[in-house]
Amino acid sequence: MSPQDGTEDDDHTRFLQLYTANQHRVLGYLLTLTGDRNVAEDLLQETAVTVFTKFSDFKPGTDFAAWACQVAYWKVMNHRRSVARSKTFLSDELLERLAERTVEIGPTLDARRKALDACLQRLDDRDRAFLMARYQPDGSVALAAQQAGRTTAATYKALTRLRQALRDCVSLQLAAE
Amino acid sequence: MSKASSNAEIDELLGRLLDRAELSSHEKERLETLLVRAPELLDQFILTTSLVNDLQHIASLAVSAEGDPMLPGGAPKRAPRGALVRGIAVSVLTLAASVAVIVWSSGLFGQRAAPVSPPPASRTEFVATVVSQDNWDDSTTYPAGSRIPTGEFAIEQGVVQLQLDSGPNLFIEGRARLDLKSDSEAHLAFGKLVFRDDSGGDPFHLSTPWSEFVDLGTEYAVAVGDDDEEVHVFSGEVERSDVVAAGAPSVELLRDGQAKRYDKAGSASAEVMDSEPSKFVRSLGEASGGTADRIIASEAFDYTDPATMMENSANGGSGWSSCWRKNVPDMPGHNAKDMALRVEDGLFLGSAAQPPLSGSLGYVGHWLTHRELLEPIDLSSNRVLYLSFLYRPEGMWEDTENWVKVLFHNAGEGVIEHRIAIALDAGRGIIRGALCGARKQCPMPMSNGASYLVVAKLAFSTDNPDQLMIRVFQPEEPVSAHEPASWTVVTPVIHSNDSFRLMTLHFNCTHEQRIDEIRVATSWASVTRTWSSERD
Numbered sequence: 130m131s132p133q134d135g136t137e138d139d140d141h142t143r144f145l146q147l148y149t150a151n152q153h154r155v156l157g158y159l160l161t162l163t164g165d166r167n168v169a170e171d172l173l174q175e176t177a178v179t180v181f182t183k184f185s186d187f188k189p190g191t192d193f194a195a196w197a198c199q200v201a202y203w204k205v206m207n208h209r210r211s212v213a214r215s216k217t218f219l220s221d222e223l224l225e226r227l228a229e230r231t232v233e234i235g236p237t238l239d240a241r242r243k244a245l246d247a248c249l250q251r252l253d254d255r256d257r258a259f260l261m262a263r264y265q266p267d268g269s270v271a272l273a274a275q276q277a278g279r280t281t282a283a284t285y286k287a288l289t290r291l292r293q294a295l296r297d298c299v300s301l302q303l304a305a306e
Numbered sequence: 307m308s309k310a311s312s313n314a315e316i317d318e319l320l321g322r323l324l325d326r327a328e329l330s331s332h333e334k335e336r337l338e339t340l341l342v343r344a345p346e347l348l349d350q351f352i353l354t355t356s357l358v359n360d361l362q363h364i365a366s367l368a369v370s371a372e373g374d375p376m377l378p379g380g381a382p383k384r385a386p387r388g389a390l391v392r393g394i395a396v397s398v399l400t401l402a403a404s405v406a407v408i409v410w411s412s413g414l415f416g417q418r419a420a421p422v423s424p425p426p427a428s429r430t431e432f433v434a435t436v437v438s439q440d441n442w443d444d445s446t447t448y449p450a451g452s453r454i455p456t457g458e459f460a461i462e463q464g465v466v467q468l469q470l471d472s473g474p475n476l477f478i479e480g481r482a483r484l485d486l487k488s489d490s491e492a493h494l495a496f497g498k499l500v501f502r503d504d505s506g507g508d509p510f511h512l513s514t515p516w517s518e519f520v521d522l523g524t525e526y527a528v529a530v531g532d533d534d535e536e537v538h539v540f541s542g543e544v545e546r547s548d549v550v551a552a553g554a555p556s557v558e559l560l561r562d563g564q565a566k567r568y569d570k571a572g573s574a575s576a577e578v579m580d581s582e583p584s585k586f587v588r589s590l591g592e593a594s595g596g597t598a599d600r601i602i603a604s605e606a607f608d609y610t611d612p613a614t615m616m617e618n619s620a621n622g623g624s625g626w627s628s629c630w631r632k633n634v635p636d637m638p639g640h641n642a643k644d645m646a647l648r649v650e651d652g653l654f655l656g657s658a659a660q661p662p663l664s665g666s667l668g669y670v671g672h673w674l675t676h677r678e679l680l681e682p683i684d685l686s687s688n689r690v691l692y693l694s695f696l697y698r699p700e701g702m703w704e705d706t707e708n709w710v711k712v713l714f715h716n717a718g719e720g721v722i723e724h725r726i727a728i729a730l731d732a733g734r735g736i737i738r739g740a741l742c743g744a745r746k747q748c749p750m751p752m753s754n755g756a757s758y759l760v761v762a763k764l765a766f767s768t769d770n771p772d773q774l775m776i777r778v779f780q781p782e783e784p785v786s787a788h789e790p791a792s793w794t795v796v797t798p799v800i801h802s803n804d805s806f807r808l809m810t811l812h813f814n815c816t817h818e819q820r821i822d823e824i825r826v827a828t829s830w831a832s833v834t835r836t837w838s839s840e841r842d
Binding site for chain 1: 317318320321323324325326327329334337338341342345348349350351352353354355356357358359360361362363364365366733734735736743745747749
């Protein structure tokens with residue numbers, strides 16, 4: 130499975146390094162294409178399987194994330210063929226454009242991820258706690274609503290507002306750098 | 307439409323998709339229209355979903371002000387700092403989890419073509435479960451434990467006991483025709499029916515050609531004939547309303563011991579009778595489920611040599627056609643120092659059972675082991691199977707990658723649309739069931755070091771969809787000899803004709819996850835008898 134000459138241990142180590150550095154980006158790519166965290170996580174596992182078994186096809190020095198996202202794209206397409214059409218949320222043509230664009234702006238997404246920590250710290254404590262309640266592993270809209278003492282409808286609005294604020298903050302942060 | 311309003315609309319639609327997991331067909335079309343029209347909206351879409359991915363990652367690593375892991379119900383008191391940096395260590399484990407799947411999709415088991423698409427998911431809604439039967443003509447189609455959907459339920463002969471998902475039991479005596487509208491409403495067109503509710507739940511509405519009955523904590527029976535109907539109340543009270551009588555609808559309360567016969571004239575001409583419990587079937591024998599109790603496979607991990615599992619020579623228990631076999635030897639994340647078998651350290655449930663003398667299976671690291679069943683799990687048949695095992699978590703809420711899964715699948719196949727999975731995710735405090743792509747998860751109220759009984763029910767049907775249900779019993783919780791009406795996890799229904807040969811145990815954990823006493827059987831009683839508080 131090695132893309133280079135070397136021992137199997139070296140290959141494992143190289144694969145681990147590359148995959149560890151890029152798996153978050155692949156997961157984000159899958160979330161964009163599926164809109165469902167659970168499906169994205171399951172497809173990430175399947176993507177890892179294929180990436181691992183096809184690692185000998187990977188050319189060292191090229192973009193590992195882009196290569197892995199290509200594998201992930203086909204996993205998404207297979208998944209879409211396996212579920213009812215009513216469950217998919219974009220046409221194949223638009224999905225392809227979305228996939229291409231996500232890979233194109235991949236480096237920007239990495240930079241945005243790094244800038245997000247600073248933007249989170251600019252939020253007030255209550256909003257941060259609210260977001261964590263929504264996005265922690267066992268979190269939910271209901272939990273966030275309960276902790277914030279908001280109605281469910283107000284919680285949906287607040288989440289949309291906070292995501293927009295964070296998105297803008299990250300853009301400003303990157304523009305200032 | 308202005309750019310600003312398009313941006314706001316995309317955010318609104320994304321909120322529906324990401325927070326509510328629901329987009330109507332109209333909203334899907336609208337989203338597509340907006341994305342096609344303006345490329346900058348495509349970027350907004352990508353940036354937002356990526357942001358959510360980042361937030362989920364950061365939140366999974368967030369700690370409270372005291373440095374404790376985030377617990378459900380408790381929010382952090384300060385922002386997570388440097389979470390992304392700490393995430394690198396965790397991501398190695400995530401990688402290990404991902405790579406582990408290789409064991410069933412390559413190498414060891416050979417290659418397989420891409421999965422064939424199953425039919426679209428059904429909209430069928432199940433509302434009841436077959437508990438027992440006597441001489442029922444449809445017992446082959448609906449063995450004990452089968453799920454019953456809404457709609458017409460007709461029986462030609464015999465008696466069948468259904469437990470509604472809302473709790474009450476119905477004994478239906480053929481020849482009869484019932485229309486199950488929901489788990490709290492039905493219409494009896496003709497035939498005999500006994501209603502019994504020991505659950506104290508919401509009222510059940512039963513209509514007939516002449517009446518509407520609402521139970522008020524009741525056992526009562528109704529017999530509907532061609533020209534009249536009888537109602538007999540055995541306990542509690544029943545509220546009856548005329549549905550065909552002229553004039554204002556009359557409502558009467560029938561009490562314990564009362565019985566009446568009605569015809570199309572309704573209450574006005576009702577004939578008072580003696581309540582006759584013996585006219586109706588009100589219970590069925592224990593062994594009348596129509597399915598013989600049978601253990602299909604079992605494993606108690608009763609081994610004397612701790613190296614047996616890792617050396618691929620563990621062949622204890624019954625119902626298997628192979629030894630336990632581990633995956634590829636040097637898979638990333640595998641903990642070679644852990645032999646996995648805990649000899650003479652078996653799990654037991656609370657104080658209800660004697661601690662077993664055998665061992666158990668526990669592991670820290672990343673490892674898969676699989677075993678082939680003599681009898682496959684065949685989803686194309688009318689069948690109900692049960693899986694049970696004891697589970698002991700450690701590291702609850704401590705690491706995001708700290709879980710064990712029990713899977714049924716085939717060699718060379720591991721895709722989510724073609725496997726059954728029961729995932730116990732201690733890191734996230736979640737239990738998840740997945741049946742061929744239909745998934746459901748629930749919070750897992752467990753404590754480190756305590757043992758829990760996990761029972762999964764696999765209900766398969768040729769004509770109706772299939773469903774997976776999981777019930778988790780707390781250490782001191784009584785285990786009934788009878789299947790419960792409520793479950794911890796109930797997956798959406800799905801049609802599948804898969805047939806699975808392999809059981810795989812998939813460990814990916816930084817703290818020991820322990821499993822013991824695995825059983826696959828044909829009845830609830832078979833898999834729970836050891837722990838049942840009603841056992842002999």
